[in-house]
Amino acid sequence: MSGTGHDRFVRVLQAGLASVASLYELEADGRRVFRGVRPGPDWQGHGTFARSLYTLARGQMVRLTVHKQRWRRRGTNQTCHSRPPDDLASVWFCSLIVATSLWSWLTGDEGLHRRQPPLDALEERPSARTVQRWLKRALAHADETATALRRAVIERSEPRPMESHVGGGLSPPHRRWGSSPAVWPLHSSLTLLYEGAVALDVHVSLLLAEARGRQHDRTTGWLI
Numbered sequence: 001m002s003g004t005g006h007d008r009f010v011r012v013l014q015a016g017l018a019s020v021a022s023l024y025e026l027e028a029d030g031r032r033v034f035r036g037v038r039p040g041p042d043w044q045g046h047g048t049f050a051r052s053l054y055t056l057a058r059g060q061m062v063r064l065t066v067h068k069q070r071w072r073r074r075g076t077n078q079t080c081h082s083r084p085p086d087d088l089a090s091v092w093f094c095s096l097i098v099a100t101s102l103w104s105w106l107t108g109d110e111g112l113h114r115r116q117p118p119l120d121a122l123e124e125r126p127s128a129r130t131v132q133r134w135l136k137r138a139l140a141h142a143d144e145t146a147t148a149l150r151r152a153v154i155e156r157s158e159p160r161p162m163e164s165h166v167g168g169g170l171s172p173p174h175r176r177w178g179s180s181p182a183v184w185p186l187h188s189s190l191t192l193l194y195e196g197a198v199a200l201d202v203h204v205s206l207l208l209a210e211a212r213g214r215q216h217d218r219t220t221g222w223l224i
Contacts, residue, residue, distance in 0.1 A: 024066060035082065053087060068082055089221055100204070
């Protein structure tokens with residue numbers, strides 16, 4: 001990536017995972033399919049099912065249909081499926097949109113309803129009430145999210161120290177957040193994510209996917 005600091009900032013934000021990675025296989029019929037990893041030797045492929053997901057492509061919000069691999073344990077009716085890293089449970093928006101919405105709120109001082117999103121595509125959606133719900137969910141496991149995000153940025157920074165890529169100390173969130181101690185780790189790690197993406201010239205969506213892979217407890221929800 002090249003250009004001014006603002007240009008690079010926009011570039012790392014404007015593309016969701018489906019646009020920048022080969023994570024989704026593009027079938028001959030045009031379907032985007034996430035195969036994932038077989039859960040174990042007793043599991044076999046059991047078709048796919050569709051999932052509608054809002055994401056970003058070239059700075060615009062688009063609604064994609066992705067197909068996820070379903071698995072069935074041999075000799076039983078037990079099934080499961082492979083979830084893509086940018087697919088959050090019970091959310092219609094990809095992880096890039098969720099993380100960016102939370103970060104723009106936490107780093108601003110205008111308040112949720114007056115905040116200025118970093119991309120024009122995020123001005124109308126998601127709604128303020130939706131972002132409020134996301135923050136409540138995100139604070140419930142902010143420490144683990146923060147750890148995973150820091151690991152992803154640190155590993156991308158090696159062999160040079162992370163501090164040589166990313167700026168100095170972070171300021172606390174501008175707004176008052178009551179007594180919730182979880183706001184600070186969430187705010188600081190999301191800021192590190194975006195600063196690291198610009199400094200390392202890597203899409204935020206890729207760093208989020210790598211952080212998901214480094215989450216300690218993969219049985220819990222990711223990010224929110």
